Amino acid sequence: MSSRLFAITFDAHQPERLARFWSGVMGLERGGDPDEGVALPSGNVAGYRLGFRPSHKRKTAQNRLHFDLTSSSLEDQQETVARALALGAQHADVGQGPDASHVVLADPEGNEFCVIAPGNKFLAGCGFAGALACDGSRTVGYFWSEALGWPLVWDQDEETAIQSPDGGTKITWGGPPHMPDPGKDLHFDLAPDGDQQAEVERLVSLGAKRLDSDHGGDGAVLLADPDGHEFRVLTRR
DSSP, X not given: OOEEEEEEEEEESSHHHHHHHHHHXXXXXXXXXXXXXXXXXXXXXXXXXXEEEEXXXXXXXXXXXXXXXXXXXXXXXXXXXXXXXXXXXXXXXXSOOTTOSSEEEEOTTOOEEEEOOTTOSTTTXXXXXXXXXXXXXXXXXXXXXXXXXXXXXXXXXXXXXXXXXXXXXXXXXXXXXXXXXXXXXXXXXXXXXXXXXXXXXXXXHHTOEEOSOOOSSSOOEEEEOTTOOEEXXXXXX
């Protein structure tokens, strides 16, 4: 048994509006089954979608998950920043300092993301959405490697990273110190390759914790990883 990373999903007060923003920034077209809600194909070889789920949660702190977008040149970096600002982004201060080569922005609902300067060797070949940078422990990096079947591509000084065997976006965890729950964040939606309940049991055996049912009307099961970050196991897709 295993799971596919079906979607990286945003908590959204206005899902359609937020989807339009990310569609414009990343050059994505709306597609897929309307019954699956607001979603965009990521265009990344890692195979996930971007999802936007209605949420009434209030954002109270910096996101624990954020995208690092890559650039091929300084001009390309500037064009991405300008495009995002025109679509409704704002500059954000997360303590990066005036000499940082990357640009930190926040989307219209305050979700931070970075536009990375060209020449980043770690993200070379990963595509425009080069990384999903997560707050989390070495233990949780190991958990997600086992959960998704994605090998570790970095494991040093309590920092870990995994990547699909097909390549594409890397998922990274920065180690301690750990950030507080922001209330409103990004989450993983998993699609089991077989029976949903059997996959839930496997994930629990790896260190996940059962939470209350998702109440989303789609049959998803809500779990938390070893660091307490919520994720969903969908019915088989």
